Amino acid sequence: MVLEYLYDFGLDSRDVDTIKDNTDEATFSELSLFVGLVSENIKYMKDFGVDNYSQVVVKYPEIFLRDAESFKNIFSKFDKDDLISKVDKNPAVFKKMVDFIDNN
Numbered sequence: 789m790v791l792e793y794l795y796d797f798g799l800d801s802r803d804v805d806t807i808k809d810n811t812d813e814a815t816f817s818e819l820s821l822f823v824g825l826v827s828e829n830i831k832y833m834k835d836f837g838v839d840n841y842s843q844v845v846v847k848y849p850e851i852f853l854r855d856a857e858s859f860k861n862i863f864s865k866f867d868k869d870d871l872i873s874k875v876d877k878n879p880a881v882f883k884k885m886v887d888f889i890d891n892n
Contacts, residue, residue: 803846826852829859837872843879
């Protein structure tokens with residue numbers, strides 16, 4: 789099955805189906821091709837302390853296709869405890885943080 793590597797991060801088949809249903813064909817294909825990159829970025833977010841990282845992956849999988857340096861840069865721009873707290877309350881906050889970094 790495609791994207792089964794996400795199971796290693798606590799996602800399940802419903803999560804993978806949601807990702808498939810909510811992403812365009814190109815993004816889904818990239819998630820299938822860039823397993824190492826996506827896995828590295830998910831691991832970084834998890835290790836950073838974001839407990840609901842899997843919700844971010846399901847809602848915004850395209851973010852995890854960023855090169856690892858760019859992905860880590862997002863975390864360096866915000867207070868760690870504040871980032872973790874805000875994303876735990878609402879995964880959409882992480883998308884807003886990404887957009888902020890990209891536009892400033």
